[in-house]
Amino acid sequence: MGKLDWMDVSDLSFNALLLLEKMQLDYLPKMEIPRKELAVALKANPAVEWYLRHKTAWLDSWLDAVKEENPGLTLSRERIRRAEIAVLENMSDWLVYVVAPEMYDRLDFLNWDSQELREVADFQGRRVIDLGAGTGRLTLVAAEEAAEVFAVEPVASLREYLKEKAEERGYSNIYVVDGLIEAIPFPGNFADIIMGGHVFGECCLQEYREMLRVVKPGGKLVLCPGNNDCDNEVHDFLVSRSFQWSSFLEPGDGLKRKYWKKVTGSTLEKG
Ligand SMILES: C[S@@+](CC[C@H](N)C(=O)[O-])C[C@H]1O[C@@H](n2cnc3c(N)ncnc32)[C@H](O)[C@@H]1O
Known part of the structure:
Protein backbone atom coordinates (compact mmCIF):
# COMPACT_ATOMS: atom_id res chain seq x y z
CA MET A 1 0.00 0.00 0.00
CA ALA A 100 -10.55 14.24 11.38
CA PRO A 101 -13.20 12.59 9.13
CA GLU A 102 -14.25 16.08 7.97
CA MET A 103 -10.77 16.52 6.48
CA TYR A 104 -11.21 13.34 4.40
CA ASP A 105 -14.62 14.62 3.34
CA ARG A 106 -13.02 17.78 1.90
CA LEU A 107 -10.41 16.00 -0.24
CA ASP A 108 -10.58 17.10 -3.85
CA PHE A 109 -10.79 13.63 -5.37
CA LEU A 110 -14.25 13.14 -3.85
CA ASN A 111 -15.62 15.79 -6.20
CA TRP A 112 -16.18 13.42 -9.12
CA ASP A 113 -19.42 13.76 -11.03
CA SER A 114 -22.19 11.85 -9.19
CA GLN A 115 -23.83 11.20 -12.54
CA GLU A 116 -21.14 8.52 -13.05
CA LEU A 117 -22.83 6.52 -10.29
CA ARG A 118 -26.44 7.26 -11.29
CA GLU A 119 -25.67 6.19 -14.88
CA VAL A 120 -24.92 2.61 -13.84
CA ALA A 121 -27.59 2.05 -11.18
CA ASP A 122 -31.24 3.04 -10.97
CA PHE A 123 -31.70 3.59 -7.24
CA GLN A 124 -35.41 4.43 -7.39
CA GLY A 125 -37.21 2.52 -4.62
CA ARG A 126 -34.30 0.09 -4.21
CA ARG A 127 -32.67 -1.46 -1.16
CA VAL A 128 -28.99 -0.53 -1.44
CA ILE A 129 -25.81 -1.45 0.45
CA ASP A 130 -22.73 0.82 0.32
CA LEU A 131 -19.60 -1.10 1.37
CA GLY A 132 -16.77 0.93 2.92
CA ALA A 133 -19.12 3.91 3.02
CA GLY A 134 -16.59 6.30 4.59
CA THR A 135 -18.08 9.78 4.84
CA GLY A 136 -20.96 8.79 2.56
CA ARG A 137 -19.78 9.80 -0.91
CA LEU A 138 -21.90 7.07 -2.57
CA THR A 139 -24.47 6.59 0.20
CA LEU A 140 -25.82 10.12 -0.08
CA VAL A 141 -26.22 9.91 -3.87
CA ALA A 142 -28.16 6.64 -3.62
CA ALA A 143 -30.28 7.90 -0.71
CA GLU A 144 -31.80 10.63 -2.90
CA GLU A 145 -33.91 7.96 -4.62
CA ALA A 146 -33.46 4.61 -2.87
CA ALA A 147 -35.99 3.19 -0.43
CA GLU A 148 -33.18 2.52 2.01
CA VAL A 149 -29.38 2.57 2.04
CA PHE A 150 -27.31 0.48 4.45
CA ALA A 151 -23.93 2.18 4.82
CA VAL A 152 -21.41 -0.46 5.94
CA GLU A 153 -18.29 1.05 7.48
CA PRO A 154 -15.78 -0.64 9.85
CA VAL A 155 -14.29 2.54 11.37
CA ALA A 156 -16.43 3.87 14.24
CA SER A 157 -15.46 7.54 13.86
CA LEU A 158 -16.56 7.46 10.21
CA ARG A 159 -19.84 5.79 11.16
CA GLU A 160 -20.53 8.55 13.70
CA TYR A 161 -19.61 11.24 11.17
CA LEU A 162 -21.84 9.76 8.48
CA LYS A 163 -24.78 9.29 10.86
CA GLU A 164 -24.61 12.96 11.86
CA LYS A 165 -24.21 14.10 8.26
CA ALA A 166 -27.23 12.06 7.13
CA GLU A 167 -29.33 13.45 9.99
CA GLU A 168 -28.25 17.02 9.32
CA ARG A 169 -29.28 16.61 5.69
CA GLY A 170 -32.65 15.19 6.69
CA TYR A 171 -32.27 11.63 5.37
CA SER A 172 -34.36 9.05 7.21
CA ASN A 173 -33.54 6.18 4.83
CA ILE A 174 -29.83 5.77 5.70
CA TYR A 175 -28.79 3.07 8.19
CA VAL A 176 -25.12 3.12 9.19
CA VAL A 177 -23.70 -0.22 10.35
CA ASP A 178 -20.38 -1.84 11.23
CA GLY A 179 -19.07 -4.47 8.82
CA LEU A 180 -16.55 -5.54 6.22
CA ILE A 181 -16.73 -6.15 2.50
CA GLU A 182 -15.34 -9.64 3.08
CA ALA A 183 -18.03 -10.38 5.71
CA ILE A 184 -21.12 -8.36 4.82
CA PRO A 185 -23.43 -8.21 7.86
CA PHE A 186 -26.64 -9.15 5.99
CA PRO A 187 -28.40 -12.36 5.00
CA GLY A 188 -28.39 -13.76 1.46
CA ASN A 189 -30.48 -12.13 -1.30
CA PHE A 190 -30.96 -9.00 0.80
CA ALA A 191 -30.18 -6.05 -1.48
CA ASP A 192 -31.12 -4.87 -4.97
CA ILE A 193 -27.88 -2.95 -5.42
CA ILE A 194 -24.54 -3.48 -3.69
CA MET A 195 -21.95 -0.81 -4.31
CA GLY A 196 -18.63 0.42 -3.00
CA GLY A 197 -16.14 3.16 -3.82
CA HIS A 198 -12.40 2.68 -3.34
CA VAL A 199 -12.87 -0.46 -1.30
CA PHE A 200 -12.83 -3.55 -3.53
CA GLY A 201 -9.66 -5.51 -4.26
CA GLU A 202 -7.77 -6.59 -1.18
CA CYS A 203 -9.14 -10.17 -1.47
CA CYS A 204 -11.06 -10.14 -4.76
CA LEU A 205 -12.59 -13.62 -4.63
CA GLN A 206 -13.79 -13.45 -1.04
CA GLU A 207 -15.22 -9.96 -1.50
CA TYR A 208 -16.95 -10.88 -4.77
CA ARG A 209 -18.45 -14.03 -3.25
CA GLU A 210 -19.85 -12.00 -0.36
CA MET A 211 -21.42 -9.47 -2.70
CA LEU A 212 -22.92 -12.28 -4.79
CA ARG A 213 -24.33 -13.92 -1.67
CA VAL A 214 -26.07 -10.77 -0.45
CA VAL A 215 -27.35 -9.36 -3.75
CA LYS A 216 -30.78 -10.49 -4.98
CA PRO A 217 -30.98 -12.48 -8.22
CA GLY A 218 -31.42 -9.83 -10.91
CA GLY A 219 -29.72 -7.23 -8.72
CA LYS A 220 -26.67 -5.13 -9.45
CA LEU A 221 -23.07 -4.84 -8.25
CA VAL A 222 -21.36 -1.46 -8.70
CA LEU A 223 -17.79 -0.42 -7.88
CA CYS A 224 -17.42 3.34 -8.35
CA PRO A 225 -14.55 4.01 -8.38
CA GLY A 226 -13.42 0.41 -8.42
CA ASN A 227 -9.86 0.74 -9.61
CA ASN A 228 -7.17 2.97 -11.02
CA ASP A 229 -7.12 3.31 -14.79
CA CYS A 230 -4.92 0.28 -15.42
CA ASP A 231 -5.19 -3.38 -16.42
CA ASN A 232 -4.09 -4.83 -13.09
CA GLU A 233 -5.17 -7.97 -11.20
CA VAL A 234 -8.35 -6.36 -9.90
CA HIS A 235 -9.33 -5.33 -13.43
CA ASP A 236 -8.63 -8.81 -14.82
CA PHE A 237 -10.63 -10.37 -12.00
CA LEU A 238 -13.67 -8.17 -12.56
CA VAL A 239 -13.63 -8.48 -16.34
CA SER A 240 -13.33 -12.27 -16.03
CA ARG A 241 -16.57 -12.13 -13.97
CA SER A 242 -18.34 -10.21 -16.76
CA PHE A 243 -18.26 -6.76 -15.19
CA GLN A 244 -18.60 -3.88 -17.63
CA TRP A 245 -16.40 -0.86 -17.06
CA SER A 246 -15.55 2.67 -18.11
CA SER A 247 -13.23 5.45 -16.95
CA PHE A 248 -13.93 8.83 -15.43
CA LEU A 249 -11.95 11.64 -13.88
CA GLU A 250 -11.36 12.03 -10.17
CA PRO A 251 -10.32 15.65 -9.65
CA GLY A 252 -6.66 15.87 -8.74
CA ASP A 253 -6.17 12.11 -8.92
CA GLY A 254 -6.50 11.25 -12.60
CA LEU A 255 -8.66 8.68 -14.34
CA LYS A 256 -10.39 5.93 -12.33
CA ARG A 257 -12.48 3.00 -13.50
CA LYS A 258 -16.00 2.13 -12.46
CA TYR A 259 -17.36 -1.41 -12.84
CA TRP A 260 -20.90 -2.70 -12.87
CA LYS A 261 -22.65 -6.00 -13.39
CA LYS A 262 -26.22 -7.25 -13.37
CA VAL A 263 -26.36 -10.50 -11.43
CA THR A 264 -28.26 -13.25 -13.17
CA GLY A 265 -29.29 -16.74 -12.17
CA SER A 266 -31.18 -18.27 -9.29
CA THR A 267 -30.28 -17.86 -5.62
CA LEU A 268 -27.98 -20.88 -5.73
CA GLU A 269 -26.39 -20.19 -9.10
CA LYS A 270 -25.80 -16.49 -9.09
CA GLY A 271 -23.01 -15.29 -11.32
C1 LIG B 1 -10.86 5.39 0.50
S1 LIG B 1 -12.20 5.20 1.60
C2 LIG B 1 -13.59 5.32 0.52
C3 LIG B 1 -14.82 5.81 1.24
C4 LIG B 1 -16.00 6.05 0.32
N1 LIG B 1 -16.50 4.81 -0.24
C5 LIG B 1 -15.60 7.01 -0.76
O1 LIG B 1 -15.62 6.62 -1.93
O2 LIG B 1 -15.27 8.15 -0.41
C6 LIG B 1 -12.19 3.47 1.98
C7 LIG B 1 -13.21 3.13 3.04
O3 LIG B 1 -13.32 1.72 3.15
C8 LIG B 1 -13.26 1.36 4.51
N2 LIG B 1 -12.69 0.01 4.56
C9 LIG B 1 -11.40 -0.36 4.60
N3 LIG B 1 -11.29 -1.69 4.61
C10 LIG B 1 -12.54 -2.18 4.54
C11 LIG B 1 -13.09 -3.49 4.51
N4 LIG B 1 -12.32 -4.57 4.53
N5 LIG B 1 -14.43 -3.62 4.44
C12 LIG B 1 -15.22 -2.53 4.39
N6 LIG B 1 -14.76 -1.26 4.42
C13 LIG B 1 -13.44 -1.10 4.51
C14 LIG B 1 -12.42 2.42 5.18
O4 LIG B 1 -12.65 2.50 6.55
C15 LIG B 1 -12.84 3.65 4.41
O5 LIG B 1 -13.97 4.25 4.97
Whole structure:
Protein backbone atom coordinates (compact mmCIF):
# COMPACT_ATOMS: atom_id res chain seq x y z
CA MET A 1 0.00 0.00 0.00
CA GLY A 2 1.55 3.33 -1.03
CA LYS A 3 1.81 6.55 0.94
CA LEU A 4 -1.22 8.85 0.64
CA ASP A 5 -0.89 12.50 1.51
CA TRP A 6 -4.33 13.00 3.08
CA MET A 7 -3.47 15.17 6.07
CA ASP A 8 -0.65 17.26 7.51
CA VAL A 9 0.70 15.21 10.40
CA SER A 10 3.45 17.61 11.47
CA ASP A 11 1.58 18.68 14.63
CA LEU A 12 -0.12 15.35 15.31
CA SER A 13 0.71 13.49 18.53
CA PHE A 14 2.12 10.00 18.06
CA ASN A 15 -0.63 8.99 20.52
CA ALA A 16 -3.03 9.27 17.55
CA LEU A 17 -2.08 5.65 16.90
CA LEU A 18 -4.05 4.81 20.05
CA LEU A 19 -7.21 5.77 18.15
CA LEU A 20 -6.69 3.19 15.41
CA GLU A 21 -9.00 0.21 15.43
CA LYS A 22 -8.01 -3.43 15.22
CA MET A 23 -8.98 -3.77 11.56
CA GLN A 24 -6.77 -0.76 10.76
CA LEU A 25 -3.84 -2.15 12.73
CA ASP A 26 -4.10 -5.35 10.72
CA TYR A 27 -2.90 -3.38 7.68
CA LEU A 28 0.23 -1.94 9.33
CA PRO A 29 2.73 -4.55 8.10
CA LYS A 30 1.44 -4.04 4.54
CA MET A 31 2.09 -0.29 4.67
CA GLU A 32 5.41 1.16 3.63
CA ILE A 33 6.32 2.35 7.11
CA PRO A 34 10.10 2.91 7.37
CA ARG A 35 11.16 0.26 9.87
CA LYS A 36 14.01 2.14 11.52
CA GLU A 37 11.77 5.17 12.09
CA LEU A 38 9.13 2.90 13.57
CA ALA A 39 11.67 1.34 15.95
CA VAL A 40 12.82 4.81 17.08
CA ALA A 41 9.25 6.06 17.56
CA LEU A 42 8.10 2.97 19.45
CA LYS A 43 11.08 3.02 21.81
CA ALA A 44 10.10 6.58 22.77
CA ASN A 45 6.37 5.68 23.00
CA PRO A 46 6.11 2.39 24.94
CA ALA A 47 2.37 2.82 25.57
CA VAL A 48 1.77 2.87 21.80
CA GLU A 49 3.81 -0.31 21.36
CA TRP A 50 1.86 -1.93 24.21
CA TYR A 51 -1.41 -0.94 22.54
CA LEU A 52 -0.38 -2.36 19.15
CA ARG A 53 0.70 -5.66 20.69
CA HIS A 54 -2.38 -6.06 22.88
CA LYS A 55 -4.96 -4.93 20.36
CA THR A 56 -3.63 -7.15 17.57
CA ALA A 57 -1.58 -10.04 18.94
CA TRP A 58 -0.40 -11.20 15.52
CA LEU A 59 1.60 -7.97 15.16
CA ASP A 60 4.00 -9.30 17.83
CA SER A 61 6.35 -11.08 15.41
CA TRP A 62 6.40 -8.09 13.01
CA LEU A 63 7.15 -5.69 15.88
CA ASP A 64 9.80 -8.04 17.28
CA ALA A 65 11.55 -8.12 13.89
CA VAL A 66 11.41 -4.33 13.52
CA LYS A 67 13.00 -3.93 16.95
CA GLU A 68 15.63 -6.64 16.47
CA GLU A 69 16.81 -4.98 13.24
CA ASN A 70 17.28 -1.70 15.11
CA PRO A 71 18.72 -2.41 18.58
CA GLY A 72 20.10 0.06 21.11
CA LEU A 73 18.61 3.29 19.82
CA THR A 74 19.21 6.24 22.16
CA LEU A 75 18.33 9.43 20.40
CA SER A 76 17.61 13.12 20.81
CA ARG A 77 14.12 14.54 21.13
CA GLU A 78 14.40 16.06 17.62
CA ARG A 79 15.44 12.74 16.08
CA ILE A 80 12.54 10.99 17.81
CA ARG A 81 10.05 13.56 16.51
CA ARG A 82 11.39 13.14 12.96
CA ALA A 83 10.85 9.39 13.29
CA GLU A 84 7.31 9.86 14.65
CA ILE A 85 6.42 12.10 11.72
CA ALA A 86 7.88 9.64 9.21
CA VAL A 87 5.65 6.91 10.66
CA LEU A 88 2.54 9.12 10.87
CA GLU A 89 3.02 10.31 7.28
CA ASN A 90 2.91 6.74 6.06
CA MET A 91 -0.48 6.09 7.60
CA SER A 92 -2.17 9.43 6.99
CA ASP A 93 -5.07 7.73 5.23
CA TRP A 94 -5.95 5.60 8.28
CA LEU A 95 -5.27 8.48 10.68
CA VAL A 96 -7.49 10.99 8.92
CA TYR A 97 -10.49 8.68 9.45
CA VAL A 98 -10.01 8.55 13.22
CA VAL A 99 -8.64 12.04 13.84
CA ALA A 100 -10.55 14.24 11.38
CA PRO A 101 -13.20 12.59 9.13
CA GLU A 102 -14.25 16.08 7.97
CA MET A 103 -10.77 16.52 6.48
CA TYR A 104 -11.21 13.34 4.40
CA ASP A 105 -14.62 14.62 3.34
CA ARG A 106 -13.02 17.78 1.90
CA LEU A 107 -10.41 16.00 -0.24
CA ASP A 108 -10.58 17.10 -3.85
CA PHE A 109 -10.79 13.63 -5.37
CA LEU A 110 -14.25 13.14 -3.85
CA ASN A 111 -15.62 15.79 -6.20
CA TRP A 112 -16.18 13.42 -9.12
CA ASP A 113 -19.42 13.76 -11.03
CA SER A 114 -22.19 11.85 -9.19
CA GLN A 115 -23.83 11.20 -12.54
CA GLU A 116 -21.14 8.52 -13.05
CA LEU A 117 -22.83 6.52 -10.29
CA ARG A 118 -26.44 7.26 -11.29
CA GLU A 119 -25.67 6.19 -14.88
CA VAL A 120 -24.92 2.61 -13.84
CA ALA A 121 -27.59 2.05 -11.18
CA ASP A 122 -31.24 3.04 -10.97
CA PHE A 123 -31.70 3.59 -7.24
CA GLN A 124 -35.41 4.43 -7.39
CA GLY A 125 -37.21 2.52 -4.62
CA ARG A 126 -34.30 0.09 -4.21
CA ARG A 127 -32.67 -1.46 -1.16
CA VAL A 128 -28.99 -0.53 -1.44
CA ILE A 129 -25.81 -1.45 0.45
CA ASP A 130 -22.73 0.82 0.32
CA LEU A 131 -19.60 -1.10 1.37
CA GLY A 132 -16.77 0.93 2.92
CA ALA A 133 -19.12 3.91 3.02
CA GLY A 134 -16.59 6.30 4.59
CA THR A 135 -18.08 9.78 4.84
CA GLY A 136 -20.96 8.79 2.56
CA ARG A 137 -19.78 9.80 -0.91
CA LEU A 138 -21.90 7.07 -2.57
CA THR A 139 -24.47 6.59 0.20
CA LEU A 140 -25.82 10.12 -0.08
CA VAL A 141 -26.22 9.91 -3.87
CA ALA A 142 -28.16 6.64 -3.62
CA ALA A 143 -30.28 7.90 -0.71
CA GLU A 144 -31.80 10.63 -2.90
CA GLU A 145 -33.91 7.96 -4.62
CA ALA A 146 -33.46 4.61 -2.87
CA ALA A 147 -35.99 3.19 -0.43
CA GLU A 148 -33.18 2.52 2.01
CA VAL A 149 -29.38 2.57 2.04
CA PHE A 150 -27.31 0.48 4.45
CA ALA A 151 -23.93 2.18 4.82
CA VAL A 152 -21.41 -0.46 5.94
CA GLU A 153 -18.29 1.05 7.48
CA PRO A 154 -15.78 -0.64 9.85
CA VAL A 155 -14.29 2.54 11.37
CA ALA A 156 -16.43 3.87 14.24
CA SER A 157 -15.46 7.54 13.86
CA LEU A 158 -16.56 7.46 10.21
CA ARG A 159 -19.84 5.79 11.16
CA GLU A 160 -20.53 8.55 13.70
CA TYR A 161 -19.61 11.24 11.17
CA LEU A 162 -21.84 9.76 8.48
CA LYS A 163 -24.78 9.29 10.86
CA GLU A 164 -24.61 12.96 11.86
CA LYS A 165 -24.21 14.10 8.26
CA ALA A 166 -27.23 12.06 7.13
CA GLU A 167 -29.33 13.45 9.99
CA GLU A 168 -28.25 17.02 9.32
CA ARG A 169 -29.28 16.61 5.69
CA GLY A 170 -32.65 15.19 6.69
CA TYR A 171 -32.27 11.63 5.37
CA SER A 172 -34.36 9.05 7.21
CA ASN A 173 -33.54 6.18 4.83
CA ILE A 174 -29.83 5.77 5.70
CA TYR A 175 -28.79 3.07 8.19
CA VAL A 176 -25.12 3.12 9.19
CA VAL A 177 -23.70 -0.22 10.35
CA ASP A 178 -20.38 -1.84 11.23
CA GLY A 179 -19.07 -4.47 8.82
CA LEU A 180 -16.55 -5.54 6.22
CA ILE A 181 -16.73 -6.15 2.50
CA GLU A 182 -15.34 -9.64 3.08
CA ALA A 183 -18.03 -10.38 5.71
CA ILE A 184 -21.12 -8.36 4.82
CA PRO A 185 -23.43 -8.21 7.86
CA PHE A 186 -26.64 -9.15 5.99
CA PRO A 187 -28.40 -12.36 5.00
CA GLY A 188 -28.39 -13.76 1.46
CA ASN A 189 -30.48 -12.13 -1.30
CA PHE A 190 -30.96 -9.00 0.80
CA ALA A 191 -30.18 -6.05 -1.48
CA ASP A 192 -31.12 -4.87 -4.97
CA ILE A 193 -27.88 -2.95 -5.42
CA ILE A 194 -24.54 -3.48 -3.69
CA MET A 195 -21.95 -0.81 -4.31
CA GLY A 196 -18.63 0.42 -3.00
CA GLY A 197 -16.14 3.16 -3.82
CA HIS A 198 -12.40 2.68 -3.34
CA VAL A 199 -12.87 -0.46 -1.30
CA PHE A 200 -12.83 -3.55 -3.53
CA GLY A 201 -9.66 -5.51 -4.26
CA GLU A 202 -7.77 -6.59 -1.18
CA CYS A 203 -9.14 -10.17 -1.47
CA CYS A 204 -11.06 -10.14 -4.76
CA LEU A 205 -12.59 -13.62 -4.63
CA GLN A 206 -13.79 -13.45 -1.04
CA GLU A 207 -15.22 -9.96 -1.50
CA TYR A 208 -16.95 -10.88 -4.77
CA ARG A 209 -18.45 -14.03 -3.25
CA GLU A 210 -19.85 -12.00 -0.36
CA MET A 211 -21.42 -9.47 -2.70
CA LEU A 212 -22.92 -12.28 -4.79
CA ARG A 213 -24.33 -13.92 -1.67
CA VAL A 214 -26.07 -10.77 -0.45
CA VAL A 215 -27.35 -9.36 -3.75
CA LYS A 216 -30.78 -10.49 -4.98
CA PRO A 217 -30.98 -12.48 -8.22
CA GLY A 218 -31.42 -9.83 -10.91
CA GLY A 219 -29.72 -7.23 -8.72
CA LYS A 220 -26.67 -5.13 -9.45
CA LEU A 221 -23.07 -4.84 -8.25
CA VAL A 222 -21.36 -1.46 -8.70
CA LEU A 223 -17.79 -0.42 -7.88
CA CYS A 224 -17.42 3.34 -8.35
CA PRO A 225 -14.55 4.01 -8.38
CA GLY A 226 -13.42 0.41 -8.42
CA ASN A 227 -9.86 0.74 -9.61
CA ASN A 228 -7.17 2.97 -11.02
CA ASP A 229 -7.12 3.31 -14.79
CA CYS A 230 -4.92 0.28 -15.42
CA ASP A 231 -5.19 -3.38 -16.42
CA ASN A 232 -4.09 -4.83 -13.09
CA GLU A 233 -5.17 -7.97 -11.20
CA VAL A 234 -8.35 -6.36 -9.90
CA HIS A 235 -9.33 -5.33 -13.43
CA ASP A 236 -8.63 -8.81 -14.82
CA PHE A 237 -10.63 -10.37 -12.00
CA LEU A 238 -13.67 -8.17 -12.56
CA VAL A 239 -13.63 -8.48 -16.34
CA SER A 240 -13.33 -12.27 -16.03
CA ARG A 241 -16.57 -12.13 -13.97
CA SER A 242 -18.34 -10.21 -16.76
CA PHE A 243 -18.26 -6.76 -15.19
CA GLN A 244 -18.60 -3.88 -17.63
CA TRP A 245 -16.40 -0.86 -17.06
CA SER A 246 -15.55 2.67 -18.11
CA SER A 247 -13.23 5.45 -16.95
CA PHE A 248 -13.93 8.83 -15.43
CA LEU A 249 -11.95 11.64 -13.88
CA GLU A 250 -11.36 12.03 -10.17
CA PRO A 251 -10.32 15.65 -9.65
CA GLY A 252 -6.66 15.87 -8.74
CA ASP A 253 -6.17 12.11 -8.92
CA GLY A 254 -6.50 11.25 -12.60
CA LEU A 255 -8.66 8.68 -14.34
CA LYS A 256 -10.39 5.93 -12.33
CA ARG A 257 -12.48 3.00 -13.50
CA LYS A 258 -16.00 2.13 -12.46
CA TYR A 259 -17.36 -1.41 -12.84
CA TRP A 260 -20.90 -2.70 -12.87
CA LYS A 261 -22.65 -6.00 -13.39
CA LYS A 262 -26.22 -7.25 -13.37
CA VAL A 263 -26.36 -10.50 -11.43
CA THR A 264 -28.26 -13.25 -13.17
CA GLY A 265 -29.29 -16.74 -12.17
CA SER A 266 -31.18 -18.27 -9.29
CA THR A 267 -30.28 -17.86 -5.62
CA LEU A 268 -27.98 -20.88 -5.73
CA GLU A 269 -26.39 -20.19 -9.10
CA LYS A 270 -25.80 -16.49 -9.09
CA GLY A 271 -23.01 -15.29 -11.32
C1 LIG B 1 -10.86 5.39 0.50
S1 LIG B 1 -12.20 5.20 1.60
C2 LIG B 1 -13.59 5.32 0.52
C3 LIG B 1 -14.82 5.81 1.24
C4 LIG B 1 -16.00 6.05 0.32
N1 LIG B 1 -16.50 4.81 -0.24
C5 LIG B 1 -15.60 7.01 -0.76
O1 LIG B 1 -15.62 6.62 -1.93
O2 LIG B 1 -15.27 8.15 -0.41
C6 LIG B 1 -12.19 3.47 1.98
C7 LIG B 1 -13.21 3.13 3.04
O3 LIG B 1 -13.32 1.72 3.15
C8 LIG B 1 -13.26 1.36 4.51
N2 LIG B 1 -12.69 0.01 4.56
C9 LIG B 1 -11.40 -0.36 4.60
N3 LIG B 1 -11.29 -1.69 4.61
C10 LIG B 1 -12.54 -2.18 4.54
C11 LIG B 1 -13.09 -3.49 4.51
N4 LIG B 1 -12.32 -4.57 4.53
N5 LIG B 1 -14.43 -3.62 4.44
C12 LIG B 1 -15.22 -2.53 4.39
N6 LIG B 1 -14.76 -1.26 4.42
C13 LIG B 1 -13.44 -1.10 4.51
C14 LIG B 1 -12.42 2.42 5.18
O4 LIG B 1 -12.65 2.50 6.55
C15 LIG B 1 -12.84 3.65 4.41
O5 LIG B 1 -13.97 4.25 4.97
